[in-house]
Each structure stands twice: as structure tokens, then as C-alpha cells.
Amino acid sequence: MARIDPDQTLQTLDARSRDIFRVIVESYLRDGEPLGSRNLSRVLPVSLSPATIRNVMSDLEQLGLIYAPHISAGRLPTQRGLRFFVDAFMEIGDLSDDERRSIEAQVKASGSGASLEHMLTEASQMLSGMSRGAGLVVAAKNEVPLKHIEFIQLEPTKALAVLVSQNGDVENRIVELPLGTTASQLQEATNFLNAHIHGRTLAEAKTSISRLKEETKAALDTLSQELVEKGLAVWAGSEGGLPARLIVRGRANLLENVTAQADIDLLRHLFEDLENQEGVIQLLDLAEQGSGVRIFIGSENKLFSLSGSSLIVAPYRDKEARVIGALGVIGPTRLNYARIVPMVDYTAQMVSRMLR
Helix, strand or coil: CCCCCHHHHHHHCCHHHHHHHHHHHHHHHHHCCCECHHHHHHHCCCCCCHHHHHHHHHHHHHCCCEECCCCCCCEEECHHHHHHHHHHCCCCCCCCHHHHHHHHHHHHHHHCCCCHHHHHHHHHHHHHHHHCCEEEEEECCCCCCEEEEEEEEEECCEEEEEEEECCCCEEEEEEECCCCCCHHHHHHHHHHHHHHHCCCCHHHHHHHHHHHHHHCHHHCCHHHHHHHHCCCCCCCCCCCCCCCEEEEECHHHHCCCCCCHHHHHHHHHHHHHHCCHHHCHHHHHHHHCCCCCEEEEHHHCHHHCCCCCEEEEEEEECCCCCEEEEEEEEECCCCCHHHHHHHHHHHHHHHHHHHC
């Protein structure tokens, strides 16, 4: 979908066209229903005949800003129209003092003495409850010094890698095993790796053991070699060895008021997208490209393009101000953008503050 220049498009619209377009979009965001010329004539700030309104709507259709879902139906905004509305017309609201205090209290409570994952899970749940969408958090690969690693065989070719960091955090990952791996081999690999990873991050441990492998190949069995080459432990099926945790809360919110088959199909695609771990790392890239909140409508976000969902996302940062994750809200294009943007922004600021 080609991006439009809001300033240039705005100059082509007269005041009458702007009023009609704004009312159509605001009605869609509120009710989700097409708005026809007769109903429009009743709510416009100026008196216009239905025939005049239809002519204006035809011009807006030519610009690709609205469309008719059915013959003789009212009009709905296109994805292009929603983007134009967000860029040119939307006034971002501000959180009330009570909302700020609520976000601050919940993030602080979840972050006091708890793991990072617990704090992020609670943040996701909170965003879901406040936005009535699905709260979404992406936590990047945690590069902290390790204390211990343990492998637990789950299947003949799959094991659970339990990584314990020196700060007490525990992270579980799935790793693929060579066919025929025995429990004793897994224990030997565990003992060998624990002798060399203490106090190192995964990346540092991989570099150190890779160098050791070249020097003492005989001391490193096949299984240990494969684990080292895979970065010690990776998510099964992760893309490019870039593991990330995806936390989603509030899917039930997305099912509210869904009756049309088309909406059900879009939700099915969304749930399939959410289960796809391979694309999760894209969210970090999206968030890192901007300093604040970013809004993606429909196909603008390739990760959720099939479902046509909207995503409002903001990065959170560690004490060195590095982007280490992203949080936000995902839902239908009818999201209340003006209310959710400051909510996501303030939550990301609070998580960053707790991490500092």
C-alpha cells in the first residue's frame, strides 16, 4: 500500500470534504458500521443535502480514502484513509492522572523483586485490560552473564535448555538434538558447558568454546559441538538464531462483538500470525526505527498483514538506553488510536524506568 503525503492530500480537500471524511472515520472507529449520506446529513456541522454529500463521497473514493463495502451501502474508511486520518486529523489524547498512577503502580508492583518476564507479562495483561485489545510484548534475547545451564530431554530429538543467569533470572528454551542422543551424552555436554560458561554471556561463551573446540577437539563430543554451533540453545524453528519471547494477553477482547464471517477470518489469520515465532524479531526492528510510539495499520506491518490488524508499539530500553524489547496493543483497525497511543507510550516509559 503506497503511503500518502497527508499535507498534500489535505490541501486538495476543502472544509466540506474534510468534515465529511472526519465524520465517516470517527463513526467507523466508534460503531464499525458504514455511514450513508442521509445519516451523514443529520450529524454534519453544516447543512448539506444527501446529493451533495454523495458527490463529496465520490471524490473521497477517487482519492482512495473511503469505499463502499456493498452496492448502495454507506462508506467506510480504507486502510489508506485510516492512515491519512491518523497523520492529518487525529488529536492524541492524554492520560488522566488516575490512569498514570494506575500504570505506574502496576508496573512498579510487578517489577519489584520479580523477574523481567513477570514484569512484561503483567504489562501485557494491563495493556489488554485498559485498551480492550490484545496486549503484546516482545522481549529480546537476554544477554546477561550465565551461572548455570541444564538440559532436560523432552523427546528423542528435542530438549529443554534451562539457562540460569547470575542475577537469578531463569530462561527456558527448546533445542534440537541429534537423533540417537542419550541421557548420559546430554549430561556430559551439560558438565562440559557449565565448566566454560560461568560468568559469560551466551555470545561470549559461544566464542570461547568455539575457540576451545579448535584446540581440543577430542575433549568436545559431537553433541557439545552442535550445541555450541547453535549458540548453546536456540528456539526450535527460530529464524537466524535470533530468539525472542512473545507475550500476548487478552485474546478474548478481540472476540468481542465479532459476528461477520469476514471478521472471524481476519481473527483466525491474526492468531496464526501471533503463533509464528519466526517473525517476532521484526517487531524489535520496527520499534527501534522510531524513538517513540509507532502506529501500523493493516498491511503496513508485514508481520500481521494477513489479518489486516493495527499495531501500536513502542520500544523499552535498558540502563544504557539500548532498545531491548517492544510493547504495545494489537487489534482491529477500529482501535481507539488517540487513547491507546499515550497509554502504550507511558507504559514503555515506566518499564524502561524500572529497568534503569
